Amino acid sequence: MGSRHEIELVVNGEARRGTAPARTSLADFLRDTLGLTGTHLGCEHGVCGACTVLLDGAPVRSCIVLAVQADGHAVTTIEGVSGPDGRLSPVQEAFCQAHALQCGYCTSGMVLAAQALLDECPHPGRAEIDEALGGNICRCTGYVQIREAVEQAARAIGSAPAEPVAEEAVAHD
Amino acid sequence: MKPVDFELHRPATTDEAIALLAEHAAEAKVLAGGQSLLPLLNFRLARPDHLIDLGRIAGLAQLRRTQDELVVGAMVRQAQAERSPAVAAHAPLLAAAFPNIAHPPIRNRGTVGGSLAHADPAAELPAVARALDAVFVAAGPRGRREITSRDFFRANLMTDLEADELLVEIRFSRAAPHTGADFQEVGRRRGDFALVGAAAQVTVDDGLLSDVRICLTGVAQTPHRAVEAEDLLTGHAPDPALLARAADAIRDTIDPSGDLHATAGYRRDVAGVLMTRAVTGAHRRATETAAEAA
Numbered sequence: 001m002g003s004r005h006e007i008e009l010v011v012n013g014e015a016r017r018g019t020a021p022a023r024t025s026l027a028d029f030l031r032d033t034l035g036l037t038g039t040h041l042g043c044e045h046g047v048c049g050a051c052t053v054l055l056d057g058a059p060v061r062s063c064i065v066l067a068v069q070a071d072g073h074a075v076t077t078i079e080g081v082s083g084p085d086g087r088l089s090p091v092q093e094a095f096c097q098a099h100a101l102q103c104g105y106c107t108s109g110m111v112l113a114a115q116a117l118l119d120e121c122p123h124p125g126r127a128e129i130d131e132a133l134g135g136n137i138c139r140c141t142g143y144v145q146i147r148e149a150v151e152q153a154a155r156a157i158g159s160a161p162a163e164p165v166a167e168e169a170v171a172h173d
Numbered sequence: 174m175k176p177v178d179f180e181l182h183r184p185a186t187t188d189e190a191i192a193l194l195a196e197h198a199a200e201a202k203v204l205a206g207g208q209s210l211l212p213l214l215n216f217r218l219a220r221p222d223h224l225i226d227l228g229r230i231a232g233l234a235q236l237r238r239t240q241d242e243l244v245v246g247a248m249v250r251q252a253q254a255e256r257s258p259a260v261a262a263h264a265p266l267l268a269a270a271f272p273n274i275a276h277p278p279i280r281n282r283g284t285v286g287g288s289l290a291h292a293d294p295a296a297e298l299p300a301v302a303r304a305l306d307a308v309f310v311a312a313g314p315r316g317r318r319e320i321t322s323r324d325f326f327r328a329n330l331m332t333d334l335e336a337d338e339l340l341v342e343i344r345f346s347r348a349a350p351h352t353g354a355d356f357q358e359v360g361r362r363r364g365d366f367a368l369v370g371a372a373a374q375v376t377v378d379d380g381l382l383s384d385v386r387i388c389l390t391g392v393a394q395t396p397h398r399a400v401e402a403e404d405l406l407t408g409h410a411p412d413p414a415l416l417a418r419a420a421d422a423i424r425d426t427i428d429p430s431g432d433l434h435a436t437a438g439y440r441r442d443v444a445g446v447l448m449t450r451a452v453t454g455a456h457r458r459a460t461e462t463a464a465e466a467a
């Protein structure tokens with residue numbers, strides 16, 4: 001018989017807990033146990049990037065991380081990217097402006113991968129954008145507008161008055 | 174696309190992990206970063222009853238330097254080693270290999286030891302370990318032992334580790350001054366496992382190559398150390414005519430197989446090309462380091 005585990009983690013800034021069988025992926029835990037269905041599953045073996053979330057600030061594929069492995073850690077999902085009032089983040093805003101999505105299936109993963117890039121590297125060049133998002137597959141857009149959205153978001157963040165969150169990210173470097 | 178039910182163990186020390194492995198060896202799998210194992214579990218290609226997660230063993234996730242060595246704990250994440258100045262300085266070939274492995278999110282989870290223990294013939298790190306004559310340290314119920322990189326890789330996805338042994342650390346000799354490295358590969362898509370890859374590290378001594386190390390991925394069941402090419406190049410400047418001879422020596426000695434992705438002939442041919450590029454790149458970097466030091 002498989003084991004069950006008590007899992008405590010911080011999701012989008014909020015302490016959450018649940019129990020799950022050991023075999024539960026982080027993606028299924030987020031979707032089925034916590035009801036956060038913004039994390040999408042495409043391939044479930046690590047190749048498409050749809051399920052990308054941030055684990056302690058760094059992008060990972062939640063289909064090939066066990067929920068237990070995230071015990072005690074912090075996770076950011078697409079639900080945690082926008083402001084509490086529902087205001088879109090600069091990355092989300094830029095995705096809309098640049099028409100960087102069509103069906104939207106890949107978008108949560110794309111936005112989180114882009115956010116992680118900009119947190120670490122506020123003025124990425126094309127090569128850096130391609131490296132950061134190169135593992136995320138999109139069957140609709142053809143990628144050009146996605147790259148433009150990231151460039152646009154970098155400009156928007158760069159011209160906005162510094163927010164405390166952005167400063168913290170810089171201090172980590 | 175969901176794994177079979179299994180029991181997960183999360184030991185806090187290496188000794189605990191070894192005891193668990195001894196108890197369950199036949200039905201157990203070790204879990205490191207999970208970036209190869211979890212896809213296999215999701216597909217149910219692996220169906221272990223027990224999974225022993227090394228993620229809580231802090232002692233396995235350390236990178237340290239000794240007088241002559243760089244010691245990489247098995248659980249050091251690929252992304253962590255990729256960013257380490259110590260790795261760049263003391264094992265430049267290891268540093269050069271990381272950007273070729275998958276995509277950043279996978280390197281954030283995947284470990285150095287996991288990739289080596291998995292022993293995929295197309296993977297980058299086994300070729301690096303073989304090129305640098307890294308020493309593998311295994312621990313099990315009968316104690317610790319050291320395994321040379323020549324003996325470690327047995328066949329496709331098979332290593333010298335016994336079912337009840339853990340890989341605990343990998344030791345690399347520190348590179349001499351004026352050493353440079355490069356890793357070159359070709360693949361169908363960026364981030365995929367490459368069709369063929371070439372790892373090269375050289376030291377430059379008075380403009381001439383010394384300590385030439387070349388290893389290929391994707392041309393055999395295990396990483397292929399290109400000894401003939403190393404011998405031809407050692408003691409010479411890497412001029413085009415000599416590199417062409419070294420490339421021919423590689424094409425004459427390897428016997429790759431063909432598959433859906435590339436024919437045997439293509440792999441044989443491109444191996445020589447990639448070796449030439451990698452040695453040229455390694456030589457350029459070694460010369461740059463020499464110039465910076467001067």
Ligand SMILES: Cc1cc2nc3c(=O)[nH]c(=O)nc-3n(C[C@H](O)[C@H](O)[C@H](O)COP(=O)(O)OP(=O)(O)OC[C@H]3O[C@@H](n4cnc5c(N)ncnc54)[C@H](O)[C@@H]3O)c2cc1C
Binds near residue numbers: 047211276286290340
């Ligand atoms: C989409 C995708 C693309 C990839 N592309 C590449 C690529 O281009 N190049 C490449 O090299 N890799 C690639 N990988 C694989 C990646 O590098 C893995 O991280 C690596 O192969 C395994 O490391 P891990 O820490 O994730 O190990 P795991 O997946 O946890 O383990 C792998 C195997 O090794 C065993 N094992 C792990 N650690 C130990 C230990 N300390 N002692 C004994 N046994 C152990 C496990 O039992 C298991 O059998 C890719 C993976 C994905 C999902």
Ligand code: FES
Binds near residue numbers: 045
């Ligand atoms: S669903 Fe996780 S990478 Fe495709």
Ligand code: FES
Binds near residue numbers: 104
């Ligand atoms: S918008 Fe449809 S998959 Fe990317």
